[in-house]
Amino acid sequence: MVFRMLRLLGLRKSFGTTEAVKGADLEIQEGEFFSILGPSGCGKTTLLRLLGGFEKPTSGQILLNGRRIDQLPPHQRQCNTVFQRYALFPHLSVWKNLAFGLQMKAIKGQELRTRVDEALDLVQMQSFADRNITTLSGGQQQRVALARALINRPKVLLLDEPLSALDLKLRQQMKIELLSLQRKLKQTFIFVTHDQEEALTVSDRIAVMNEGVVEQVGTAQEIYEYPRTNFVSQFIGSINCLEGVVDSFTEESVAISSEFKRNFLVRAPRDGLRPLPQVADGLKVRLMIRPEKFKILKSAPAADQNHIEVSVKEVMYKGPSTQFLLQAKESPNISFSVTQSNSALTAKKTFGIGDRVFIAWSPEDCILMGADQALPALESQPLPERRVG
Amino acid sequence: MVWAGLFLLAPMIIVFIYSLLVKGVYGGIIFEWTIKNYERAFDWLYLQIFYESLKLATLTTLSCLLIGYPVAYVLATATDGMRNILLVLLIIPFWTNFVVRTYALKLLFSEQGPISRIGISLGFWSEPIMWSNSNGMVWFGMLTNYLPYMVLPLYVSLEKFDFSLLEAGRDLGASAWNNFWRVLIPLTKHGIITGSILVFTPALGEFLIPDMLGGAKVMLMGNLITEQFMKMRDWPFGSALSIVLMSVVVFGLVTILRMWMKEETKLRPEKI
Numbered sequence: 001m002v003f004r005m006l007r008l009l010g011l012r013k014s015f016g017t018t019e020a021v022k023g024a025d026l027e028i029q030e031g032e033f034f035s036i037l038g039p040s041g042c043g044k045t046t047l048l049r050l051l052g053g054f055e056k057p058t059s060g061q062i063l064l065n066g067r068r069i070d071q072l073p074p075h076q077r078q079c080n081t082v083f084q085r086y087a088l089f090p091h092l093s094v095w096k097n098l099a100f101g102l103q104m105k106a107i108k109g110q111e112l113r114t115r116v117d118e119a120l121d122l123v124q125m126q127s128f129a130d131r132n133i134t135t136l137s138g139g140q141q142q143r144v145a146l147a148r149a150l151i152n153r154p155k156v157l158l159l160d161e162p163l164s165a166l167d168l169k170l171r172q173q174m175k176i177e178l179l180s181l182q183r184k185l186k187q188t189f190i191f192v193t194h195d196q197e198e199a200l201t202v203s204d205r206i207a208v209m210n211e212g213v214v215e216q217v218g219t220a221q222e223i224y225e226y227p228r229t230n231f232v233s234q235f236i237g238s239i240n241c242l243e244g245v246v247d248s249f250t251e252e253s254v255a256i257s258s259e260f261k262r263n264f265l266v267r268a269p270r271d272g273l274r275p276l277p278q279v280a281d282g283l284k285v286r287l288m289i290r291p292e293k294f295k296i297l298k299s300a301p302a303a304d305q306n307h308i309e310v311s312v313k314e315v316m317y318k319g320p321s322t323q324f325l326l327q328a329k330e331s332p333n334i335s336f337s338v339t340q341s342n343s344a345l346t347a348k349k350t351f352g353i354g355d356r357v358f359i360a361w362s363p364e365d366c367i368l369m370g371a372d373q374a375l376p377a378l379e380s381q382p383l384p385e386r387r388v389g
Numbered sequence: 390m391v392w393a394g395l396f397l398l399a400p401m402i403i404v405f406i407y408s409l410l411v412k413g414v415y416g417g418i419i420f421e422w423t424i425k426n427y428e429r430a431f432d433w434l435y436l437q438i439f440y441e442s443l444k445l446a447t448l449t450t451l452s453c454l455l456i457g458y459p460v461a462y463v464l465a466t467a468t469d470g471m472r473n474i475l476l477v478l479l480i481i482p483f484w485t486n487f488v489v490r491t492y493a494l495k496l497l498f499s500e501q502g503p504i505s506r507i508g509i510s511l512g513f514w515s516e517p518i519m520w521s522n523s524n525g526m527v528w529f530g531m532l533t534n535y536l537p538y539m540v541l542p543l544y545v546s547l548e549k550f551d552f553s554l555l556e557a558g559r560d561l562g563a564s565a566w567n568n569f570w571r572v573l574i575p576l577t578k579h580g581i582i583t584g585s586i587l588v589f590t591p592a593l594g595e596f597l598i599p600d601m602l603g604g605a606k607v608m609l610m611g612n613l614i615t616e617q618f619m620k621m622r623d624w625p626f627g628s629a630l631s632i633v634l635m636s637v638v639v640f641g642l643v644t645i646l647r648m649w650m651k652e653e654t655k656l657r658p659e660k661i
Contacts, residue, residue, distance in 0.1 A: 004424060012553070050562065053560075054556055054559075055562075073559065074556075074559045075559065075560065075561065075562035075563075080560055081556075081557070081560050083553055083556070083557055084553075085551075085553065087551065087554050087556065087557035088557075089557070089572060089575065089576075091576055093573045100558075100561055100563070100571075101561035101562060104561055104563045105562055106568060148561070149560075152561065152562065178545075298474075351596035360567045365502040
């Protein structure tokens with residue numbers, strides 16, 4: 001049984017004439033690490049503030065365990081927030097910062113002390129209890145903010161870009177700490193970020209937002225491998241794009257004609273997670289291929305394989321992988337970005353600038369998309385099963 | 390340093406020395422040491438005058454704080470354009486001379502003044518009303534004159550205040566009241582203390598506003614001292630009164646600052 005703990009139904013929020021959130025429908029399960037990913041100004045922070053109770057929706061509903069919470073003040077929602085710049089009280093010590101939420105709930109004496117100590121334990125800040133907030137490092141402040149938000153035992157923890165104020169190294173470390181904390185508490189986390197790598201590594205599921213619209217919801221793999229829209233495909237990772245027209249299609253495959261001499265074939269991957277979209281003959285489409293899906297070959301493969309003859313323009317060695325910029329021979333205005341992972345084997349056959357080579361890809365490894373709008377999917381994706389508890 | 394020594398310390402030393410001398414018959418000074426001036430300063434009559442001054446200064450400070458805090462809050466949370474307009478409005482009165490400003494206030498609220506007349510023509514009251522020459526008018530005059538000294542330091546500390554802290558407070562279950570007393574006030578304490586000092590200190594020695602708007606009915610420390618120097622020609626007694634007043638202000642200030650410093654050291658990083 002799938003237990004949908006938090007539901008957002010047609011949630012909209014306008015500020016004057018600008019619509020920040022244009023109808024969000026989401027279902028979040030108990031114990032899920034759910035990320036809301038999008039560029040700045042996409043409405044993700046507004047969505048989080050609607051959940052936290054700092055904004056009231058223009059229309060739509062928020063249901064927590066079946067109860068409407070969208071009109072309630074923040075503290076009656078059983079949601080607590082970790083703020084972007086932590087918003088810790090600078091005039092109070094670490095201990096008093098943690099005690100604040102409990103004191104507001106009139107918890108006193110022994111219970112107060114026990115629960116504050118528990119929270120300090122949770123984030124390993126026991127030895128900092130009497131320190132003042134301003135004397136803590138970014139990472140320590142982050143931990144205090146987490147503990148302070150968790151101390152009232154919320155049903156849902158909202159995190160507003162909590163790692164953005166940290167430097168790279170610390171960010172990596174805190175990301176892991178955050179993930180292990182979430183695993184330990186089995187707590188529902190809703191995590192807002194603009195950093196796609198952050199979202200991909202920590203989340204159970206991700207909602208990708210753009211201009212106030214949730215464009216796609218899915219696991220990291222689904223979002224990366226099977227993006228539904230042009231925006232999602234380009235915002236997460238990088239992708240190569242070929243314009244073309246549907247030449248012919250069957251139930252299993254679609255042939256695309258383009259300015260290249262041969263047709264390219266697209267087939268649905270066997271796992272069934274991404275069926276082919278509905279197409280029609282002559283429809284303008286885009287073929288999207290991730291840089292690592294290409295193979296670079298010295299000689300032409302069989303004629304029925306998807307391939308293009310290219311010349312090497314640039315070679316960038318990046319440690320674990322090498323990135324090639326390649327220019328199509330037939331139409332020099334089309335270029336490709338291709339990454340190949342480095343190994344003893346591939347290192348030997350590294351190509352140099354100016355080399356004439358071929359790039360090939362399998363029909364399952366490319367994504368078919370409408371040139372102007374998203375193509376209607378044949379069937380909607382089911383919510384992945386997650387058991388309660 | 391030389392400047393301060395020459396124009397601040399030296400006159401104070403002179404005043405202090407004068408306060409220990411005897412008044413001559415025609416307003417001169419006789420070089421004869423005495424503490425009689427100080428004994429006289431603690432006479433019941435003068436203590437009452439001092440009490441009146443203290444009362445007015447405290448009332449002025451409290452009402453400036455009460456009215457100034459919301460004003461500063463609005464200033465700090467306004468949009469940039471609005472804030473500039475409001476700041477200019479706050480400062481404009483200072484372009485007029487203090488005496489002229491006070492006199493204008495007196496005329497505005499006098500029996501034949503515009504407020505009284507407009508009230509009659511609008512039917513709020515039938516008889517001309519005389520607001521001037523009353524305690525209420527003195528309070529109002531003090532308030533309008535000293536309000537900016539309170540608002541500006543409050544604005545500075547509210548401007549630095551991180552308003553997301555109030556959201557954090559709400560998130561953790563703090564009521565508006567708790568948020569105000571436990572988050573906003575402690576974090577804008579500096580502004581409150583600075584503003585209070587800036588208002589209280591000159592308000593304690595104020596004599597022109599009570600004189601002009603109160604109809605010179607109440608004797609205050611300021612009037613008393615001025616009178617000793619200008620009318621009574623009793624410079625030694627005037628000097629003694631000044632020294633007493635100054636001591637009270639300095640003592641009060643040091644006490645407040647010391648309490649403040651104590652809080653500050655608590656905030657400073659501990660040695661690791």
